[in-house]
Amino acid sequence: MTETTAAPARRDAPPSMIERMTLILDAFNGPSARLTLEDVARRTGLPRSTAHRILDQLVRQRWLAHHTFGYGLGQRALGLGGQDGGHGKIREAAAPYLHELQVTTGLVAHLAVLDGAEVFYLDKLGGRLASSVPSRVGGRAPAHSTALGKAMLAWLEPEQVDALLGTGITRLTSRTIGELGTLHQELHRVRQRRGLAFERGESFPGIACVAAAIRGAEGPVAGLSLVGDIHTPLENVAPLVVTAARETAQVLFPGSAAAGRGGRTRRPHADRPVPEHTWSTATMNRLLAVDGRGDWM
Incomplete structure (x- = not known):
């Protein structure tokens, strides 16, 4: 008996910008998490171009930080979690x-x-x-x-x-x-x-x-x-x-x-x-x- 593994169905992108931003922030599962653009697009189901555009906005507003090895939570996001950004x-x-x-x-x-x-x-x-x-x-x-x-x-x-x-x-x-x-x-x-x-x-x-x-x-x-x-x-x-x-x-x-x-x-x-x-x-x-x-x- 053989089994086939179906590819996960692509979710419809949330209609509002706030929902999309929240979806991206939720993809980071801790203060030390590092995700690439591809990781974010895969975890959120957002098109790569959409994810990239929103990531840039989140970095400019300090919700995320762009490091050499990917994106991580920024000072605003860490502050909301009771952290002081280290x-x-x-x-x-x-x-x-x-x-x-x-x-x-x-x-x-x-x-x-x-x-x-x-x-x-x-x-x-x-x-x-x-x-x-x-x-x-x-x-x-x-x-x-x-x-x-x-x-x-x-x-x-x-x-x-x-x-x-x-x-x-x-x-x-x-x-x-x-x-x-x-x-x-x-x-x-x-x-x-x-x-x-x-x-x-x-x-x-x-x-x-x-x-x-x-x-x-x-x-x-x-x-x-x-x-x-x-x-x-x-x-x-x-x-x-x-x-x-x-x-x-x-x-x-x-x-x-x-x-x-x-x-x-x-x-x-x-x-x-x-x-x-x-x-x-x-x-x-x-x-x-x-x-x-x-x-x-």
Whole structure:
């Protein structure tokens, strides 16, 4: 006796956009679920073109996130489920390194995540300079105008950057990058500088910042930065930011190659003095001169 397996009957697509969006969101069975476009179309019974169009809209509205290995639930969807998008875990992992950065340098230290075209501040530590830096926990800033934003955008695909920022970006000051083409050039320089991103007066006049991304296997998950006034020699403390970001990533993603070099994670020592030159002058000159002018934007 032989048996035949009938192909599942294709369901009629729900008539309303809300029903179709709900159908797609219901296809994700947990916070860590990753689905390709084909997976979504198969699970929902929607035509591939329809699923793709709705997925793009859900990503733009942060109900979903588009990762290297597929789509996953975004910050809005995770928030409705009582989750914080992993922010609590990120804050816990970064806390000792953020504290060490602030105490060691005396500068203002930030922890932030990328939320669409903006950075969203998860933590801020600062001494006497804190009140002069116009940022706050829970606040936002345009990603293209901040070192934190550029540090994270640098590890996304160019198409993802374009999708997040749209067709145009605005200038906050005379030094803010105002064109997508120029921003892509700067993001290339960030990658050449081992992930170091700088900004001087791009968000607010008189404020300077250096940042590095905390990276996982699927890309940047957050960023750390140090902020001072426009005259702060950020090149001296830049390696500390890179190290703190890499070691935070090792705590979040043990054994991940994207998190940086392997080995035991160093325990923070907040009483370590700031070295006068943490990298050699030749190394810093090479890193900062990748655009041929010895300057950062």
